[in-house]
Amino acid sequence: DINMGCPAKKVCAAWAGSALMRDEGLVGRILTAVVRAVDVPVTLKIRTGWAASQRNAPIIAGIAEASGIAALAIHGRSREQMYTGEAEYDTIAEIKSRLSIPVMANGDIDSPEKAAQVLARTGCDALMIGRAAQGRPWLFREISHYLATGERLPPPTLVEVRDILLGHLRALYEFYGEPAGMRIARKHLGWYAKDHPDYSEQHRTDFRAVINRAETAEAQFDLTRAQFDALIEQVDRRAEHPGEAGTGQWPNADTVRKLSAAA
Structure with a gap:
């Protein structure tokens, strides 16, 4: 799993994480090299872009699929946003409509209802959940149950x-x-x-x-x-x-x- 989504300052300063999205040619070379070098599926995590004015996730997604990436996860914020504001899902939906590989939506999915809403809005194949599961690992079973039944599980005792x-x-x-x-x-x-x-x-x-x-x-x-x-x-x-x-x-x-x- 290649992480081109991390927004941390020290990571981006080393031209890693989401900083890589600023160089589309380098992204293509990295992905192609890794896919050729290993015998397991290679996945990729990205953001919508470096900034609102540099929303190039659809381009990066196309490069990823062409490079042989097996699945793509997208956080609905730019690097500039870090974790502020709200995640947007229109970019994710656009990418999902263009790709044939599985796409995972990520960002602000903190409840069973939100999970269902994001899946419906983006058409994604799966969800990736990070911060919302910290201290709440039962969130996954709650979401799974809700998606299957439309009903909420009681909170854990x-x-x-x-x-x-x-x-x-x-x-x-x-x-x-x-x-x-x-x-x-x-x-x-x-x-x-x-x-x-x-x-x-x-x-x-x-x-x-x-x-x-x-x-x-x-x-x-x-x-x-x-x-x-x-x-x-x-x-x-x-x-x-x-x-x-x-x-x-x-x-x-x-x-x-x-x-x-x-x-």
Whole structure:
């Protein structure tokens, strides 16, 4: 998979990522060379162009197909936009209408309804989802279910979120090794803690602060489990006794520190 869509400044400064879209001849040479050099299908990710005034994604898409690229993913923003504003899908639809290879739409697909809308608007063969799945890996099953049935799945329970997250942590430790896996896990832990009705900003801050101080993978894992178990217990208690005091949110900072020390 060749990434000509990354908008990061340090990447583009090295003439990589979406900076490559500024040189169509170079794009063709790179794609042709890679396709000839490997025995597996080669795919490509691009943006709509370098800037609004340089919307050359349709040209790049034609070069890609002619070079033997097996599938194309398109983010509906220019590099100039980075991740600001809204993704546009007209360029993606135009490209899809011209190509015979599979085309994937990308950008701002953050719900089952939006997924269905983008597929209908662009006619694309598939979707690529990035930021919206951070901390929400169940988004894929929600979209799949909605596309198949037209109905939304219920959101995952806290128990399901806990179990998915703990499985994710184990996989990170196993794949990257514990030191690297633990570092990578920190950003994922922050994503899992966002945008849930039972989390307050203060409790998310406390949670991230303690998780970031964990010195071993075991401590990180145990602390995460303890956090969720405590939250699940509070939410269950609130459901059983609605009039009882309690927020149903993360344990307070003192409790978090005690859990960290115990871990």
